[in-house]
Amino acid sequence: MAAILIDGKAFAATVREKVAAHVARLKSDHGITPGLAVVLVGEDPASQVYVRSKGKQTVEVGMNSYEHKLEADTSESDLLALIDQLNNDPAVNGILVQLPLPGHLNEDLVINAIDPAKDVDGFHISNVGLLGTGQKSMVPCTPLGCLMMLRDHHGSLSGMDAVVIGRSNIVGKPMAQLLLGDSCTVTIAHSRTKDLPDVVRRADIVVAAVGRPQMVPGDWIKPGATVIDVGINRIDAPEKGEGKTRLVGDVDFDSAVQVAGAITPVPGGVGPMTIACLLANTVTACCRANGLEEPEGLTA
Numbered sequence: 001m002a003a004i005l006i007d008g009k010a011f012a013a014t015v016r017e018k019v020a021a022h023v024a025r026l027k028s029d030h031g032i033t034p035g036l037a038v039v040l041v042g043e044d045p046a047s048q049v050y051v052r053s054k055g056k057q058t059v060e061v062g063m064n065s066y067e068h069k070l071e072a073d074t075s076e077s078d079l080l081a082l083i084d085q086l087n088n089d090p091a092v093n094g095i096l097v098q099l100p101l102p103g104h105l106n107e108d109l110v111i112n113a114i115d116p117a118k119d120v121d122g123f124h125i126s127n128v129g130l131l132g133t134g135q136k137s138m139v140p141c142t143p144l145g146c147l148m149m150l151r152d153h154h155g156s157l158s159g160m161d162a163v164v165i166g167r168s169n170i171v172g173k174p175m176a177q178l179l180l181g182d183s184c185t186v187t188i189a190h191s192r193t194k195d196l197p198d199v200v201r202r203a204d205i206v207v208a209a210v211g212r213p214q215m216v217p218g219d220w221i222k223p224g225a226t227v228i229d230v231g232i233n234r235i236d237a238p239e240k241g242e243g244k245t246r247l248v249g250d251v252d253f254d255s256a257v258q259v260a261g262a263i264t265p266v267p268g269g270v271g272p273m274t275i276a277c278l279l280a281n282t283v284t285a286c287c288r289a290n291g292l293e294e295p296e297g298l299t300a
């Protein structure tokens with residue numbers, strides 16, 4: 001029987017509705033409008049698309065969006081000066097520096113210059129440490145979106161076997177921490193993992209964050225398992241016409257959907273949740289900054 005589709009697009013719309021409702025309450029009850037500042041250095045086309053989309057969705061939920069577009073050759077000291085200015089601006093509750101940065105800029109230095117309370121990407125070393133020790137933190141958006149969908153589908157994740165394929169700082173590692181926080185038994189697999197198919201076959205929950213198109217076939221999936229496909233890969237699609245491409249995940253959807261209990265599609269799964277969680281993090285940061293109660297269900 002084919003798996004249940006976990007509709008990230010629809011779920012993201014409900015997250016944005018919750019954020020918008022909370023923003024409206026912050027405005028009416030406290031006269032506060034949350035603000036998100038996005039910093040883009042250079043002209044990477046994919047980054048430009050992401051930044052535009054983030055700005056548009058920020059405004060749509062009623063928050064203020066501040067876009068800072070800097071030249072590709074901006075110096076580290078100028079970028080750090082801007083971050084310092086945003087750290088000290090009370091109208092800004094969230095700061096996101098779009099990655100990757102041009103090669104002459106030290107990403108770790110730049111990210112760690114952001115006030116951790118405004119670090120809505122959750123990449124600051126303080127937030128990484130807080131998440132790792134089970135304390136209140138800003139949680140990276142993509143894994144937060146995956147967790148929200150898993151909780152929505154399963155209710156409790158306690159005691160489930162979870163395998164996260166990928167150990168990046170932005171997806172794999174924080175995803176594993178979040179699953180551990182929800183009392184899963186977690187395995188983190190990576191390029192050196194032995195017998196990956198066998199490791200994946202043990203999992204009740206598989207999160208694939210590899211960046212290799214359709215790498216995980218259906219016969220690696222335990223029947224009935226829940227599959228969260230984080231991968232976004234563009235491949236040739238000659239069936240659509242010459243030179244055409246299409247997006248696929250890290251999971252071979254057509255075979256996995258026959259075996260899994262539930263699965264996220266690509267596109268329309270994890271992707272739309274990421275920006276929704278960025279908006280959720282911004283409203284959470286705003287509530288914390290103002291000593292106000294946080295909205296329910298918008299963080300880990």
Ligand code: NAP
Binds near residue numbers: 189193212230233274
């Ligand atoms: P990354 O930094 O390149 O990390 C990839 C991970 O996959 C690494 O840990 C690597 O292992 C592991 N890996 C590579 N080949 C493998 C193999 N053959 N078997 C097992 N593990 C293997 O990538 P990322 O930033 O985490 O992103 C992963 C994917 O998610 C990409 O497709 C990216 O586009 C997508 N993504 C989507 C969203 C979204 O919003 N939906 C957000 C972020 C990323 P080693 O550490 O051993 O090299």
